[in-house]
Amino acid sequence: MTAELIDGKAFSVRVRGLVGAHVTRLAAQGIVPGLAVVLVGEDPASEVYVRNKGIQTREAGMNSWEYKLPADTSQEALMAQVAALNADPAVHGILVQLPLPKHLDSEAVINAIDPSKDVDGFHILNVGLLGTGQKAMVPCTPLGCLMMLRDRLGDLSGLNAVVVGRSNIVGKPMAQLLLGESCTVTVAHSRTRDLAEVCRRADILVAAVGRPRMIPGDWIKPGATVIDVGINRISEDGRTRLVGDVDFDSAVQVASAITPVPGGVGPMTIACLLANTLTACCRAHGLPEPEGLTV
Ligand SMILES: NC(=O)C1=CN([C@@H]2O[C@H](COP(=O)(O)OP(=O)(O)OC[C@H]3O[C@@H](n4cnc5c(N)ncnc54)[C@H](OP(=O)(O)O)[C@@H]3O)[C@@H](O)[C@H]2O)C=CC1
């Protein structure tokens, strides 16, 4: 038996189509959702993501602005950029690409973003709203993972979910969303004892570690649904390629469904960023929120 592929790329096309249809409807009222992305320094991988975000934002009919600031940008200059975007009514979503260069205080920058424009869902207010089950801006990567899980499994209640990784941008919000779906949630990390045994209990296994192919097939419960968030650039056989945190070739023999890398969680992350920008725009204009694009 081999697992079914969860095609995040195809799913993201559907989500972006839904977003585009809402944007067309807003255009008739003279409203255009807008997303501003701020990138500090020159990281080639980040530049690829930022470019893709810009292309897809415009394809969905939204406004897109990119601010590329030099690597030696000061905290004050970055805060001033954020303040200007907060004050601009044409900007409904603000994303500051992470990680920031070491001399910058990313917590202060994120918490300076107007929470209603925080389409990453990283502001402490949105983190608190999500943690208490209130309406929030939900981080894009976990939101995309949840959409795929709901689509595949329907009701998730009572399932054992294991999230490997406890970062503020993926692991923790993923765990909160799964708890909100009434899963029994375990969050594992670098200090977890006997990670193999913990993973083997998972009906839903979410890997967000950043270590190429760390999770082999024999850590996976037969029939489990596996979501591989990891994006690791490795060189192999003389070329560079992307691999996940899960050893795909062995996992596919055991799981019932699995997301590939590339073509899994990554494209859904960008689709959810567009969905969050649309949601922020609707809220800013006092319009009803689009259905099926938020939790
Ligand atoms: N597809 C997408 O859209 C996105 C993909 N990513 C990818 O997801 C991965 C994770 O990203 P992110 O959450 O930002 O990463 P972080 O580096 O912030 O967090 C990694 C987590 O993995 C844990 N970890 C590290 N080593 C081990 C180990 N040996 N065993 C168990 N746990 C371990 C760490 O534990 P501890 O806390 O104890 O240090 C930490 O909690 C990366 O590959 C990243 O590129 C990220 C964002 C979006």
Ligand SMILES: Nc1nc(=O)c2c([nH]1)NC[C@@H]1CN(c3ccc(C(=O)N[C@@H](CCC(=O)O)C(=O)O)cc3)C=[N+]21
């Ligand atoms: N403030 C902030 N918000 C983020 O959401 C954020 C961030 N900072 N910093 C970096 C990470 C990473 N991230 C990805 C988004 C899309 C793909 C993606 O589309 N991946 C494609 C492959 C792309 C390629 O070929 O390189 C795929 O998996 O199929 C990957 C990674 C968002 N992040």
